Amino acid sequence: MSRTIVDVVVIGAGAAGLMCAITAGYRGRKVRVLDHANKPGKKILMSGGGRCNFTHLNSTPANFLSDNPHFCISALKRYTPHHFLEWVERHGIEYFEKTPGQLFCQHSAKDILSMLLAEADWAGVEVSLKTTINSIEASKEGFLLQTTAGEVQCEALVVATGGLSIPTMGATPFGYKIAEQFGHQVLPTRAGLVPLTLQPADLERFSPISGIAADAVVTANDISFKEPILFTHRGLSGPGILQISSYWNPGEDVHIRLMPDTDLEATLKQWRQEAPNKSLEQMLSQILPKRLAQILCEWKGWSGNMQSYSNQRLTDIAAVLSDLKIKPNGTEGYRTAEVTLGGVNTKEISSKTMMSNLQEGLYFIGEVVDVTGHLGGHNFQWAWASGFAAGNSV
Numbered sequence: 001m002s003r004t005i006v007d008v009v010v011i012g013a014g015a016a017g018l019m020c021a022i023t024a025g026y027r028g029r030k031v032r033v034l035d036h037a038n039k040p041g042k043k044i045l046m047s048g049g050g051r052c053n054f055t056h057l058n059s060t061p062a063n064f065l066s067d068n069p070h071f072c073i074s075a076l077k078r079y080t081p082h083h084f085l086e087w088v089e090r091h092g093i094e095y096f097e098k099t100p101g102q103l104f105c106q107h108s109a110k111d112i113l114s115m116l117l118a119e120a121d122w123a124g125v126e127v128s129l130k131t132t133i134n135s136i137e138a139s140k141e142g143f144l145l146q147t148t149a150g151e152v153q154c155e156a157l158v159v160a161t162g163g164l165s166i167p168t169m170g171a172t173p174f175g176y177k178i179a180e181q182f183g184h185q186v187l188p189t190r191a192g193l194v195p196l197t198l199q200p201a202d203l204e205r206f207s208p209i210s211g212i213a214a215d216a217v218v219t220a221n222d223i224s225f226k227e228p229i230l231f232t233h234r235g236l237s238g239p240g241i242l243q244i245s246s247y248w249n250p251g252e253d254v255h256i257r258l259m260p261d262t263d264l265e266a267t268l269k270q271w272r273q274e275a276p277n278k279s280l281e282q283m284l285s286q287i288l289p290k291r292l293a294q295i296l297c298e299w300k301g302w303s304g305n306m307q308s309y310s311n312q313r314l315t316d317i318a319a320v321l322s323d324l325k326i327k328p329n330g331t332e333g334y335r336t337a338e339v340t341l342g343g344v345n346t347k348e349i350s351s352k353t354m355m356s357n358l359q360e361g362l363y364f365i366g367e368v369v370d371v372t373g374h375l376g377g378h379n380f381q382w383a384w385a386s387g388f389a390a391g392n393s394v
Contacts, residue, residue, distance in 0.1 A: 003151040006030045006126075008394045009143070010158040011175070013040035013127055015383035016366025017160030018116040023391025025123025032152060033120070033127045034145075037170045040127060041113040043162065046169065047380070052109030054088065055081040055384070056377035058101040063378045065246055066371045067187055071346035072382065075354070079388040081381055091115045102376045136178060142361050156361045156394035158354075160387065163340025163367040164189055171334070175368035176343065182359040185345040187370050191337035192246040195237035196254065196328040203329075205299060206231050209291045216240050219255040220248040226260055231292075234332065242375050245331055246341060256324040259287050264318035268306075272314065276307035280317070296321075339379055343370040353393035354386055363390045 008024050010017045013035035021031045033040075044052055056063070059081050061073045085103065088095060093115060094106035105111050120127060128149055135146040142155040161175030176186045198206065210233040217226045218240040230238030236254075248254055271283045280302045284293035297303065300320060309317070334340070344364045348357050354369075356362040365386040373379040 003153060004032065005153045006032045007154065008032070008156045008158065009034060009145060009152055009154040010160055011035070011133065011178075012160035012162060012366070013037070013129065014160060014162055014366065015041070015044055015116075015380055016162075016387040017158070018120055019384050019387030020158050020160060020363075020365055020391040020394070021125045021127075022116065022119045022123045023388050024394050025120065025125040027392070029394060031123070031125045032154070033125060034131045034133060034147065034149075034152070035127070035129050036132050036172075038130055040117065040129065042169045043166065044113050044116075045109045046166075047109055048104050050109055051104045051107075052112045053098070053102055053104050053377040053380065054095075054112050055084050055103050055381045056101045057081050057085075057097075057103065059373070059378050059381040063374045064371055064382065065192075065341065065373075066346060068346040068370070071349075071351045072371050072385075074351040075385040075389040076381070079385040081377075083388075084381070084384050087119075088112070088115070091118075099376075133174075136181065138182075138359065156363065158363040158365060158390055158394060159344075159368055160366045161368050163343060164334045165191060165194075165337040165340050165367075167334060171340075175364070179344045179364065179368070182356065182362055184348050184356065184358060184364075187342040187345050189340050189342035191331050191334050192341040192372050193242045193338035193375050194245045194331045194333065195232060195235060195336060196241055196245055196248070197235040197330050197332060199327060199329045202326060203235065205295060206236075207233055209289070209295060212289045212292060213238055214258060214289060214292060215260055217257040217260045218244045219257075220244045220252060223247045229256065235328065236326070239375055242338065246339075246372060246374075248328065250330060251327070253325045253327050256326060257322045258324060259321065262287060264321050265315055268309070268314040268318055269311070272306040272309060277305050279303070279305060280309070338375070339372050340367055341372050343368050346370050352389065354390040355393060361394075363394060365390045 007029040008031045010021045010033045021033050025031045064072050093111045132148045143157045145152040159175045209231045213228050213230045216229045225243040227239035229240045281297040354363045366383045
C-alpha cells in the first residue's frame with residue numbers, strides 16, 4: 001500500500017480545519033486535509049440561511065460557553081474578527097451587517113468557501129475528499145493513519161471534525177473517539193442553538209400561530225437574551241429561543257417577557273383610561289400579533305372591557321406578560337441544532353497552541369472542543385481563531 005508522508009494532517013475540511021491548514025501551509029508546512037465528505041465546507045455553505053454569518057465584530061470570551069471559560073481567551077485575542085474581515089475585504093467579498101456586529105455575505109456563503117479553498121491552494125495545501133480513516137496510531141515519526149486512500153504519515157495531527165449537529169451534513173462522533181483513544185476526557189455532549197419542543201397542551205395551544213414571531217426577552221438559569229421568538233408547528237424557535245437553548249436544562253421553565261420595551265402595567269392602566277369600552281384582546285393586538293393576543297386572553301381567561309379590570313387585576317396581567325412560564329418538552333435534537341455543546345475537555349489542551357497535553361503533536365480545534373459560541377457568527381470566529389492558533393504551532 002502506498003504511503004504519503006506530510007508534516008501535518010488535518011482531519012476535517014470545515015471552517016476550523018481549512019483555517020488551520022492554510023495557516024500552516026503559509027508557514028511552509030506540507031499539509032494534507034482529509035475529509036470523508038464529498039465536498040468541503042458543507043456547514044459553511046448552509047450557515048446563515050446560505051449567506052454565512054462569518055463573524056461577529058463584538059465577539060468576546062463572554063459569548064462562549066465552556067466548562068473552562070477562560071480557555072478561549074488566548075486564541076480569540078490573537079485572531080480577532082477584524083483579522084478575518086480584512087481577509088474577506090481583500091478577496092472583494094461583499095458583506096452586510098444584519099444586526100449590530102453580525103456580518104453576512106451579501107450574495108452567498110460560497111464566497112467564503114471559495115476564499116478558503118483559494119487560500120488553501122495558494123498555501124500548497126492538499127485536500128482529499130471521500131477519504132475514510134480506518135485507524136490512527138502514534139509512531140516515532142508522529143502518527144500513522146490507515147485510510148481508504150492509503151497510508152498517511154505525519155508529524156502533527158489536527159482534529160477538526162466538528163460536533164454532532166446536523167448529521168445529514170455528515171456529522172459523526174469520530175473526533176471524540178480520537179480524543180478518547182489518546183486518553184482525553186470528552187465532556188457530555190448535547191444539542192445547542194436548537195429549537196425547543198412543547199408539552200402536548202402547550203403545543204395544542206400555540207400550534208395555530210405557527211410562523212408568527214414576537215419580540216421578547218427569554219430567560220433560563222439567570223441568563224437572558226432580548227431577541228425575537230418564533231412559534232412553530234413543533235414548538236418554539238427564533239433567535240431568542242436558539243440562544244437560550246444552550247442554557248436551558250430539561251425539566252426547567254423558560255421565562256418569556258413579551259413586549260420587552262413596554263412598561264406593561266402603566267400601559268394597561270393607560271388603555272383602561274383611553275379605551276374603557278375596548279377589550280384587552282383588542283388593545284394587546286396593537287402591540288402583539290393579533291392571533292397571539294387572542295390565544296393569551298383565552299388561555300388566561302382575560303375577558304371583558306378594559307374598564308372592568310381593577311388596578312390589582314392589571315398588575316397581575318402585567319406580571320404574567322412579563323414572565324410567561326413555559327416548560328419545554330425537550331429540544332429538536334442534533335437534527336436541527338446549529339452546534340454541539342460539550343466535547344473534548346479543554347483542561348487537557350494548551351489554550352495557546354491547541355495541542356494536547358497528553359499526546360505530543362495531537363491538536364483539537366473548532367466545535368469538537370468544549371467551546372460553544374452564542375448565535376450570530378461567534379462559532380465561526382472560534383473556528384478561525386482556534387484554527388489559526390493550531391496552524392501557527394503544528
